[in-house]
Amino acid sequence: MIPSAEELARYTLERQHPLTRTWVDDGRRLAILAEEHAALDILLAEDLAIAAQRAGRLAPGKPAESMLNRWVAVGNDLEVMFSMRFENLNLAKPFVDATPMTRSPEPPDLQPLADAAREYYGIHNPRYLRLWSAAESVEGTQPDRRFLAAPISELQPHAVPPGLELRPAKTVDHFAAAQRAYDAVDAAHPHHPEEATLQDLEDLQESADDGFLFEITVNGEWAGYAAAIIKPDDALGLPAYVVREMLLADEYRGHGYGPHLSTLLAQSLPDPTRVLIGTIHATNQGARTAALKAGRHDVGGWLQLPL
Numbered sequence: 001m002i003p004s005a006e007e008l009a010r011y012t013l014e015r016q017h018p019l020t021r022t023w024v025d026d027g028r029r030l031a032i033l034a035e036e037h038a039a040l041d042i043l044l045a046e047d048l049a050i051a052a053q054r055a056g057r058l059a060p061g062k063p064a065e066s067m068l069n070r071w072v073a074v075g076n077d078l079e080v081m082f083s084m085r086f087e088n089l090n091l092a093k094p095f096v097d098a099t100p101m102t103r104s105p106e107p108p109d110l111q112p113l114a115d116a117a118r119e120y121y122g123i124h125n126p127r128y129l130r131l132w133s134a135a136e137s138v139e140g141t142q143p144d145r146r147f148l149a150a151p152i153s154e155l156q157p158h159a160v161p162p163g164l165e166l167r168p169a170k171t172v173d174h175f176a177a178a179q180r181a182y183d184a185v186d187a188a189h190p191h192h193p194e195e196a197t198l199q200d201l202e203d204l205q206e207s208a209d210d211g212f213l214f215e216i217t218v219n220g221e222w223a224g225y226a227a228a229i230i231k232p233d234d235a236l237g238l239p240a241y242v243v244r245e246m247l248l249a250d251e252y253r254g255h256g257y258g259p260h261l262s263t264l265l266a267q268s269l270p271d272p273t274r275v276l277i278g279t280i281h282a283t284n285q286g287a288r289t290a291a292l293k294a295g296r297h298d299v300g301g302w303l304q305l306p307l
Contacts, residue, residue, distance in 0.1 A: 002045055002071045008081070008100050009033035009237070015104050016236060017134040017299035023151050023275060024238055033237035040233060041081050041100055045069035058086050059094075062123055070120050074112040078102055084121050085130070088197075094126045096307070105131050107139045110305055117307060126307050134300040143282035144302035147236060148291040151275050155266040155295050163219035164257055166226055166264045168211065172204045174222050177249060181224065184250040196284060199227070199245045207244055214268055216248065216261065223257075224248040226265040228276075235277050236299070241269050243278025246287070258290030 003011070009030045013021075044050060045068055052064035059067060070082045081100035087093035096117040098105075105113065117129045130144065137143065182198045207213040207227040216224035227245040234242045246261055266276045280287045282301065292298070 002042060002081075005034040005038035005042055006030070008037040008041060011102050012037070012100060012237065015101075015132070015134060017297075019297055020149070020236065020238065020299050028239070029237045032232055032235075032239065036233050036237065037100065041069055041083065044083060045071065045081070054084075058089065058091060059084075059124060066121065066123050072116050072120070074109065074116050076109060076112070078105070078109050078112075080113065080116070082117060082120055084124055084126070094121075094124045095128050095130055095304075096121050096126045097130045099130070099132045104133055104135070105138055105303075110138075110140045114305055114307055128307055129305040131303045131305060132300065133303055136298065136301075138303055141303035141305050144304050145279040146282050146288065146301035147277060147299050148280055148288065148296040149236075149238070149240070149275050149277035149299050150266075150294075150296045152241075152266045152269065152272045155263045155276060157260060157263040157267060160260050160264070161255070161257060163217075164223075164260060164264070165217050166214040166268050167217055168268075169213045169215045169225075170208055172201055172208060172213070172225075174215070174225070175201050175204065177222065178225055178247055181247055181249045191283070194281070196281065196287070198247070203229075204245060212241065212244075212269065214265065216252075216257075218252055218257070222249070223252040226261055226268075228265060228269060234279070235275070238275045238277060239273070240275040240277045241266075241271075243276065246278070258286065259293035262291055262294035262296055 012033050013030055048064055051067040054067045055062050055064045067084050072082060073079045079102045080098045083097040085095050085097045098113060114129055179198055204213055204227055207229055212228040214226045215222055216226055224247045225245050228241040229244045231242045280291060
């Protein structure tokens with residue numbers, strides 16, 4: 001039997017990093033999590049029409065039932081909500097998500113989790129099972145994206161380099177230059193496309209429309225973009241701004257600007273009572289180090305279990 005949204009919220013909250021429990025009242029966070037679980041996990045487990053739509057779009061020729069979420073007892077008092085996903089909606093990159101669960105995964109749980117994922121979603125040939133843990137690692141898994149967060153009230157810029165500023169942007173006038181910046185990093189680091197990609201023009205314009213897109217400038221010249229969004233399902237149940245983009249043009253990299261961008265973005269956003277949170281791939285050491293130096297904390301992340 002599928003748990004209620006409130007039950008799933010309690011399971012999720014109990015698995016969060018202890019530091020985040022000091023930032024927001026548990027009651028408020030439970031309400032956010034329950035709404036998220038009801039709108040996503042439970043709906044995708046019960047609505048066959050939505051499953052059919054997802055199958056038609058993401059898995060042509062596969063039965064609708066193969067796209068339904070499943071609540072499964074895998075043993076050792078562990079129950080899990082499995083969900084079929086695709087990286088960035090790329091049909092060539094299927095994986096199974098197993099985020100809502102009754103407790104945090106441990107090494108003895110990995111084989112039963114993998115077996116269950118194959119049983120229910122093997123028809124899609126998923127590449128891996130994705131887990132979430134507040135711990136930095138679980139033996140037998142591989143790193144994925146980490147959540148880096150801090151209350152905006154704690155992110156105070158110190159000794160910002162001269163000339164480095166953020167200014168609000170209403171339109172995405174430098175999208176081509178932003179793409180060139182990503183291309184330059186990709187050329188220098190072939191693994192980078194697996195760690196980060198430029199947000200779509202439409203997504204950046206959405207941030208601009210909401211007042212959450214900023215041009216990074218150095219001595220008045222465009223040097224990159226910083227953007228945020230209010231997106232609860234990427235915020236671990238925290239009332240947060242989610243970092244959508246943080247990029248510097250190639251000629252402005254290597255000047256020590258990176259650690260200041262999180263704090264400048266946080267201080268530019270309108271509600272100082274929120275948390276600033278965003279995901280950074282565990283192997284993207286440059287971006288991760290900059291976020292940590294800015295005062296953001298690693299509060300958990302995804303782990304991959306190859307299938």
